[in-house]
Amino acid sequence: IKRIAVLTSGGDAPGMNAAIRAVVRTGFYYNLEMFGIYRGYEGMIQNEIKKLESKHISHVLERGGTFLKSARSTEFRTPEGRKKAFENLQKHGIDALVVIGGDGSLTGAHLFYKEYGIPAIGIPGTIDNDLAGTDLTVGFDTACNTAIEAIDKIRDTATSHDRLFFVEVMGRDAGFIAINAGIGSAAAATLIPEKKMPIERLVERLKARTKAMKQSNIVIVAEGGKSGGAAEIAEKIKKQLPYYDIKVTILGHLQRGGAPSAMDRVLASKLGVAAVEGLLQGKYDVMAGVINNKVVYTPIAKAIVGSKEVDEDDFRVVRILST
Numbered sequence: 001i002k003r004i005a006v007l008t009s010g011g012d013a014p015g016m017n018a019a020i021r022a023v024v025r026t027g028f029y030y031n032l033e034m035f036g037i038y039r040g041y042e043g044m045i046q047n048e049i050k051k052l053e054s055k056h057i058s059h060v061l062e063r064g065g066t067f068l069k070s071a072r073s074t075e076f077r078t079p080e081g082r083k084k085a086f087e088n089l090q091k092h093g094i095d096a097l098v099v100i101g102g103d104g105s106l107t108g109a110h111l112f113y114k115e116y117g118i119p120a121i122g123i124p125g126t127i128d129n130d131l132a133g134t135d136l137t138v139g140f141d142t143a144c145n146t147a148i149e150a151i152d153k154i155r156d157t158a159t160s161h162d163r164l165f166f167v168e169v170m171g172r173d174a175g176f177i178a179i180n181a182g183i184g185s186a187a188a189a190t191l192i193p194e195k196k197m198p199i200e201r202l203v204e205r206l207k208a209r210t211k212a213m214k215q216s217n218i219v220i221v222a223e224g225g226k227s228g229g230a231a232e233i234a235e236k237i238k239k240q241l242p243y244y245d246i247k248v249t250i251l252g253h254l255q256r257g258g259a260p261s262a263m264d265r266v267l268a269s270k271l272g273v274a275a276v277e278g279l280l281q282g283k284y285d286v287m288a289g290v291i292n293n294k295v296v297y298t299p300i301a302k303a304i305v306g307s308k309e310v311d312e313d314d315f316r317v318v319r320i321l322s323t
């Protein structure tokens with residue numbers, strides 16, 4: 001392997017820049033030529049591929065987002081699109097790929113490897129933390145910190161006015177951010193996609209807390225959960241607890257932004273080194289992850305299907321602490 005290209009794809013996540021930097025620096029360390037593919041798979045199809053120099057990666061580690069930009073590409077889902085992408089890689093003499101992204105992006109890398117045999121390795125980059133084969137994904141820790149910081153601010157106004165806030169956090173199919181935000185911000189209840197909480201139970205809990213003179217209340221809701229989004233649940237609760245002043249806040253995209261936390265910088269850096277070294281050791285079609293603080297390589301096929309579940313113990317902690 002002489003020329004490696006790196007791309008970021010799918011939803012952006014804080015720490016992606018740190019991962020790109022680590023990939024590129026490791027490449028230089030091993031005297032490889034490094035390329036950046038702009039706008040993910042879409043850029044691969046449109047031939048937005050540039051050779052990277054040291055100057056491209058200076059002062060990026062600490063910045064949120066991804067300087068290579070990210071995109072969702074419908075064309076890459078088609079065999080014709082992937083053919084174009086492969087031809088562009090050939091034009092630049094690229095013989096290996098590092099893909100930083102979530103489960104969709106890694107699925108694309110797996111398929112591309114199967115079709116064209118180009119050595120590819122994945123780095124889990126998503127705020128959702130929903131990939132197997134790693135304890136944490138790059139961006140998750142920062143997103144949790146951002147959510148908790150925002151909820152702390154919401155609690156100030158909730159307390160001043162004895163309000164009940166429904167705060168919606170990201171995580172369409174996975175409640176990891178919600179669980180951590182719930183534990184870290186002492187929420188009255190946490191609603192996640194993996195578990196349905198009957199409205200009656202939530203009402204009972206909120207009534208009990210009112211009796212206990214806990215007059216400000218925060219309920220965390222993961223977007224698109226089984227019980228509905230924050231606005232939908234708030235509507236239902238309003239009917240049953242009319243005396244409460246109820247507000248809804250959707251944290252939305254602010255959870256994707258901001259400088260990466262120390263933990264995300266370190267994780268992204270370790271995985272960037274691991275990705276390039278993995279390729280040099282012939283580890284293809286795998287994702288580099290960290291389990292019990294050690295780098296491990298998991299076949300991409302396993303990392304994407306074994307979609308990680310919220311730990312029952314974590315959910316128990318939520319239940320105990322919000323009773």
Ligand code: ATP
Binds near residue numbers: 009010103105111125
């Ligand atoms: P996030 O978890 O943050 O949403 P993601 O990587 O899962 O990130 P997706 O939009 O699911 O985001 O996937 C990113 C891109 O990967 C898609 O736009 C598409 O180009 C490619 N991709 C996803 N699934 C496939 C697939 N089955 N076949 C080929 N390409 C795919």
